[in-house]
Amino acid sequence: MSLFKTKNVWSVYCENDETFDQNSMIVSPLNSDADFIIIGSHHGVLRIFQPMLDINEGILQTGFKASDLILEKLFDNPILQLGVGRLVSGSGLNHLAILQSKLISVYSLVVKEGLADHGIQYVLKLMYAHALKRSAANFTLGHFGGTLNRDFICVQSLDGLLTIFEQESYGFCCFISVFLLPGPLVYLKKTDSFITSGSNWYIQCFKYKNLYDAGHRTPDEEPTSTSTSILSDWDFQMNEPVLEMSVEQLPTKEFVVMVLGEQNLYCLSEAGKLKYMKRFDFSPLCFVSYVLDNNIMTIVISETNTVLIYQNTTLKWSAQLHFLPINVKRANLWNLKGCLVLLSDDGRLECSYLGTEPSLFVAPPLNYQELDFEKAEEELATLNKVIKDLSNDEVKLSSDYVNKQFTINLMIDPELKTGIHEHNLSMALNNQMCQLTIDIMAHNRIEELQLTILVRRPLKCIPATFFKTDVKEKLQFTCDIFLDEELEIPNLNCEVVASFISDSGTPRNVRKTTEIPLGLVVKFSPPEKDNEVKVNLNVNRDLVPLSVLFSDFSSHLHHSISDLMQDNPVEAAGNAAGFANVTECGKTASVLLAKSSQRYRIQSDSLVSLNLMVEQMVYRLGRYFQDDEGFSINFSGSLPISPLISCVHRHFQVRTEVVRLQEQLSVLSSQYRLIEKRLVAKLKAKTPIPLTNLGILLDDTFTEISTTTEKFLKENSELRRVQVELECCLNAVLCLMRLMNVDKKSLSVIESIFQPFVHDIENQYWEDVIECDLQYLLRTFLAKSEKDKLRAECSSFEEVKYISKMDKHLTLVLERISKKIIMETPNTSEERGSPFSIKEEEPPIGLQIGKSSSRILSARARASTISRVPESTHEENEEV
Structure with a gap:
């Protein structure tokens, strides 16, 4: 970290959540005496600033004024890069070039004078535009082919096509060889060459004459990347990606190419020879170079918010920045020459100069004292005891702390959303989805809050994450859950994870779980009597009819009663029901009630399809008997090993x-x-x-x-x-x-x-x-x-x-x-008479955990302990 900090003299912040990159800003006087600051965002907004810093009684008056913004214009497409040059034939004035994805336009800044500063009007007048057939990456300007007093445009596309425009006219286009990804592109006037880099980590130089000879003169021609093979004039191996490049002219009429890599700064001669290299012990973000007294000065911005100034390879100055920029330029304003212009990726624009205000922190003197080992052991034992006590109370302290910060409530709408008018419904396979509502009440201020909704595949949630800052009041979030793939359902748990940072900077997280409606993933189907996989669930209470347990399917169950009334009155009374996946995948799972015992049978031809109904029966029975302290569920059969082994094999x-x-x-x-x-x-x-x-x-x-x-x-x-x-x-x-x-x-x-x-x-x-x-x-x-x-x-x-x-x-x-x-x-004699004996001395768990729907889910993990003996032949052949 630097000892000094930069001094801010002028700053402004762009609105509308715009984003910028390294090509989004240029500094040029255009046709004025002072520099203009021109920025273009990815949202298509062009802004031109000319800061006016006044001097009153020898004191520099700083700060942004409304008159500093001279022009703001909105374009239909994102702005990729800006450039200034003599781009209009017959005119010696500078014009502004704006690159968009499929268009490059040249504008003239027209000034209409007024009686005061607020009366002056600046208007952008379109001179000409060229449509691009391929998506553009960047461009460069220069006197291509040795032309004088006018600049041409070279646009590089994403697939490596170079298109030359001779001002208002189309020149030619050609592909450069060995191309995968676009890199920075600059023009070297002395050798009439283009210098670029790609994903092969090489700096390559191509002569304009070679490109012209291999180019296509007709705009309608569609060249291919393999139609020509252009040899580079020279190559330089970088062994690292290239961030930025620039060309500088020394007083000796010699040109140098400055290249910024991820870890090094290179200075290459016009013939591609390395003049010097500076290795950094940090990651650079951007740079700008200029020539001063036959020395190359380079300003580098590091990822640690530090600006470093190098004279050739020697560090001359460093200062700390107030924010992290991605673009840096030098500007000569009306009353401040050579100031730094910085632009961040979120639109913060600032003009500053190198400050000499040192940090007030002074490192304390080192105290070399001999260690007292006995005292150190006592202190270590004390600290270990404190850590142990805190570890024992960590869960309690954490829960109490979280409850004081905020409360979270989950609510799933039992009514499924149908119809094409609903948002995101077109993505659901069965044209249905349910809505989850999350209510959060913040009791204290929360700096950052992030919600993540987790559901198991093939279910999907949109949106799956929410992020908020500076939370002070009640918030409500809604999301849609639907079936995304034609697959079986592992479970219907929906978990919401709330991670937050309190106003004291302490990170915490809270997890809450709820249940997705069963009707979203299954539909009623006629029950089946003969299946391969069967599971018997024994309860110590009277059987509950299926029409009560599955009240959300009551309409389907009542409809099936009329169909089964003549064939089987027991089933018609609500003793059997079948459920199948709504996407027609998998097998039907049937739930049957025993006639003479307290037992539910769940059966299917596949353990995969049986899974969801077993879990639902345990969940719904626990919810129905949540106020009964003595209720318990027991499984006394053999585990389905063979279906599990078959699935593992597959x-x-x-x-x-x-x-x-x-x-x-x-x-x-x-x-x-x-x-x-x-x-x-x-x-x-x-x-x-x-x-x-x-x-x-x-x-x-x-x-x-x-x-x-x-x-x-x-x-x-x-x-x-x-x-x-x-x-x-x-x-x-x-x-x-x-x-x-x-x-x-x-x-x-x-x-x-x-x-x-x-x-x-x-x-x-x-x-x-x-x-x-x-x-x-x-x-x-x-x-x-x-x-x-x-x-x-x-x-x-x-x-x-x-x-x-x-x-x-x-x-x-x-x-x-x-x-x-x-x-x-x-295995006592009393227990042989009943294959479903219950251990009365053990405390029931259903009542302790089943007070709320979220706690019922945890009851399945702590099911009550029930005695188990082999089933008799009579019970196995019992009619169901």
Whole structure:
């Protein structure tokens, strides 16, 4: 950090949330005695300032006045770059060139005199304009071809096309070779050359004559990037991206090219030879150079808000800035010569000079004292005790602190939005969406607040994030949740994360969860009696009719009663219902009530489709009996191991195929680049060389790349579908484990391992992580013997190449969990008469957690402990 700070003499801030870049500002006198400051934003707003700094009794009067803004004009398209030169034939005056994406225009600044300052009018008059066929990147002006007293325009497009305009007339256009991304473009008058840089990190110089010989003279011609091969006059390897370039003329009539890289400043001669280089220990943002007494002066702005002035390679001065600019220029105002003009990316424009006001901070003198180790140990013990006490009370303090800052309430509208008039509804697959309303009441001032809404794929939320600053009162945010893909639904949880920074600068975050309406993702379907996967949920209360549990589907259930009245009166009474995905994917999940026992049966032909209804039954039963302290739900069957293993197999196969196609694409791309290099070498040779079927090989490789890419996109889409299905299976198994007789400590470990989140990142796939977790379980509290516990715990991730070993470990873990539950469950004679015995001595959990809809969701993670014994043959064959 610098000791001194710059002195602000004039500043103004642009409105309307405009953005700017390094090409958005120029400083030029145009045809006046003092400089004009001209800026153009990406919103298409052009502003011309001429600050008037008055001197009253020897004191410089600073500050922005309304008369300093002499012109403001709005264009239809963003302004990419500005330039000033003699651009009109027959006129020796300077004119303003404005570059837009598909147009470059030349304007004249016309002054209409008045009786006072506020009576003077400035008008932009359009002289001519050229339409561009390709999207422009930047341009440069100069005396191309050795012309005198007039400037030509060279526009560089995004794909490397250089278009020359000889003032009002079209000149020619051509492509420069080896081009990928556009870089800075400058003109060197002495050698009549263009100097540019690209994504290959080379500085290249092209003669105007070579470009002219290879150019197309007719505007209607469409040149291609491979039609001509233009050799550069000289190249200079940078080995880093180029931020900015400029050309300066020394008093000895010698020209130099100043290049600013990401870590270095280069000075090149007109022949491309390195004169000197300055390496920075910071990241520069922008620079401006000028010549003073045969020395090259360079002003560099760093990312630490510091302006540094170099004479050649020697640092002469540095000062601290008040903000972070992206563009710097020098200007000669009416009463202040050589001031710095700074522009930030959000539109802050400032004129300042180098200040000599030192910082008031003085470093304290170093105190070299011998350490008292006994006293240090006592202090360390005291600090450790304080840290331990704070850690124990961290959760309590954090919750109390958050509650004093603000409260957050979530509300989902149960009525689904339909109709094309609704916003974002065209993106929903089933033409339906629900609206989430978030109410926030700030009790104290909050500096920054960010809300993030998280839903599980295939659900989508728009908008998903909100950001506010200086929050002092009640706020309300609304967003739409809808189905974005034709996939199964892992769960209907919607989590809102509020991250905020209080007025004291303390960061905190709050999480709240709510439930998305079931009707958004499923629809009523006729129930099925025979299915492959069945789950029985036992309750210790009378069965609740499905028409009461699923009141939001009551219209469909009543409609089905009339259809089933003659066939089956039990089902007609609300004892059976079917639910299917609204996108017609997956299988139908049926919910049936037992005739003579307190049991619900949920069945389907797929565990993936069964998942959502199991979770919904637990959630809706807990909500219905939330005031009943003794209510409990129990699952006493066997875990669905086989469907889970099948889904894991499918995920492993698809993921392996995706990895194989990625590697194949990498090999084909390398082969394609090698063929291109061979073709370029043969085409550049002075003597013609036969291509020896390289063209055929190039076409075949391109065809194979296209075919492999299509396969990769298809398999990648299939991988996303299989990931969701695996998440559904894991969520179903985890939900059933919560309803079994598992102690809290073991359940917390199982939940951390069987998390229903499937992520396949590079070099670490889901199978690799779960295999390490399974081995940890088998060597710790699920170990079969003490010998297994003595083995080293698995602590490293290794790639799973064969799925059979993982299948064995997964099966062992699920079987040992079930066996451990059976062994820990008492099996007395009283319990044999009822297969659904309940441990009365354990405190109920439903009432403690089910006081609100958000707390009910947590009840599934702390389900009550219920005894489990094998079901008898009579109960298994019971009619449902």
